[in-house]
Amino acid sequence: MPALLDRGDFNLTATHLRSTRGFLVGAAVVALCASGAPVAQTGDIQFLGKTKYLNNARAVVVHSIDDSTKLVVNIADAMDKYDIKGTFFISTEQDPPPEERFFNQLQVWLLWPRMQKAVENGHEIGAHAVTHPCSRPQSDTTSPNYEAFCQTAYTDAELKGSRDMILKRTTQPYVWTWAYPCGHCASFGFIQKRIADAGYIAARNYPGEAQGLHVRPDLQTWAANPYDAPYTQVVQKAGGRRGATAPPIDVPDLDAKFDEVYNKGGIYHFMSHPQSLDFGPDGFYEKHLAHISRHPDVWYVPMGPVYAFHTIVERTDIKPLSKGGAKARFAVSNTLDPKIYNGSLTLEFTAPASVSVLSNGKKLAERTKAVTDRWNEEYVRREGDKLYVTVLSNTTLEFR
Numbered sequence: 001m002p003a004l005l006d007r008g009d010f011n012l013t014a015t016h017l018r019s020t021r022g023f024l025v026g027a028a029v030v031a032l033c034a035s036g037a038p039v040a041q042t043g044d045i046q047f048l049g050k051t052k053y054l055n056n057a058r059a060v061v062v063h064s065i066d067d068s069t070k071l072v073v074n075i076a077d078a079m080d081k082y083d084i085k086g087t088f089f090i091s092t093e094q095d096p097p098p099e100e101r102f103f104n105q106l107q108v109w110l111l112w113p114r115m116q117k118a119v120e121n122g123h124e125i126g127a128h129a130v131t132h133p134c135s136r137p138q139s140d141t142t143s144p145n146y147e148a149f150c151q152t153a154y155t156d157a158e159l160k161g162s163r164d165m166i167l168k169r170t171t172q173p174y175v176w177t178w179a180y181p182c183g184h185c186a187s188f189g190f191i192q193k194r195i196a197d198a199g200y201i202a203a204r205n206y207p208g209e210a211q212g213l214h215v216r217p218d219l220q221t222w223a224a225n226p227y228d229a230p231y232t233q234v235v236q237k238a239g240g241r242r243g244a245t246a247p248p249i250d251v252p253d254l255d256a257k258f259d260e261v262y263n264k265g266g267i268y269h270f271m272s273h274p275q276s277l278d279f280g281p282d283g284f285y286e287k288h289l290a291h292i293s294r295h296p297d298v299w300y301v302p303m304g305p306v307y308a309f310h311t312i313v314e315r316t317d318i319k320p321l322s323k324g325g326a327k328a329r330f331a332v333s334n335t336l337d338p339k340i341y342n343g344s345l346t347l348e349f350t351a352p353a354s355v356s357v358l359s360n361g362k363k364l365a366e367r368t369k370a371v372t373d374r375w376n377e378e379y380v381r382r383e384g385d386k387l388y389v390t391v392l393s394n395t396t397l398e399f400r
């Protein structure tokens with residue numbers, strides 16, 4: 001029997017998911033030397049736990065971008081310039097009738113080639129409905145017709161039509177996320193159920209725009225309810241487009257919020273409308289991107305994959321298959337749908353420097369890239385006496 005070292009709960013505040021489960025593999029890990037003091041045996045492999053973030057990153061950066069304006073191309077180019085990954089929430093209506101045109105929806109047909117390139121480059125396309133239903137004032141939370149508006153606006157055509165168009169126009173294998181147009185209807189359980197029934201695993205809100213509350217919801221980890229999920233802060237001119245309640249934008253203030261989340265080991269999720277930005281290296285947007293980009297201990301990832309990752313970590317079991325010797329083996333398994341939960345997770349081990357790791361018979365390469373900016377790769381990385389093994393689930397690991 002492997003020794004069960006200890007157990008712990010999934011802890012959002014700890015840097016790592018240490019001690020989720022610790023198994024010793026091998027003969028006893030410590031033996032008594034001649035003097036009676038314990039010494040570590042060489043050749044032993046010890047599983048320490050699943051890491052909180054991929055590749056044992058200290059913190060996470062997520063960016064989400066709303067609406068189908070032609071400026072989405074500018075924002076995608078700026079993000080690639082600084083290696084920031086994000087989720088583009090696109091409204092998919094190809095050709096709205098003139099009387100129903102909302103300027104956000106006019107250019108979607110121009111965007112698809114750029115969105116396909118974004119998918120290939122590690123970004124995500126999320127759904128922002130087909131027609132972007134946001135008919136004020138009846139869509140405002142204070143309206144007596146608010147619930148009726150939500151009831152009518154959240155149709156299968158909006159929820160599934162946008163999803164299916166993204167699948168048709170890009171090679172993205174799944175549409176994980178939804179963003180509520182104008183932030184409306186996010187708080188209703190019956191709406192959240194419709195979102196979940198359409199297959200989304202998370203939905204981003206935009207709370208209290210009229211009151212300026214949308215500027216800094218200050219979420220620094222996964223949302224307790226993923227179907228009413230806020231973010232950390234808005235990065236836009238004057239904070240927001242509607243009303244004058246938001247303070248003017250201040251780059252040091254934006255940067256300080258990132259620093260706070262980074263120092264706490266949290267998830268920094270910032271959102272923007274491209275039509276509310278300035279572009280170019282002297283504008284506040286690129287200045288902020290430069291501040292937050294290319295940290296070797298940050299995981300840059302879109303919203304859907306980071307929510308999927310949370311579930312993968314919670315639901316994956318690691319079981320030792322052997323009692324050690326030269327070939328310690330572990331089964332990494334879960335019963336999740338691999339189409340939705342197609343990402344990897346990271347396992348922390350102590351292992352001798354000479355050891356190689358095979359995943360389903362294939363030797364894992366040592367990671368040399370400095371920045372963690374994908375969610376579905378497999379590799380190993382050494383850090384001091386620790387070995388971080390990043391693998392897809394439902395595999396057998398073998399140490400040689």
Ligand SMILES: [Zn+2]
Nearest residue numbers: 066067181182
């Ligand atoms: Zn919108």
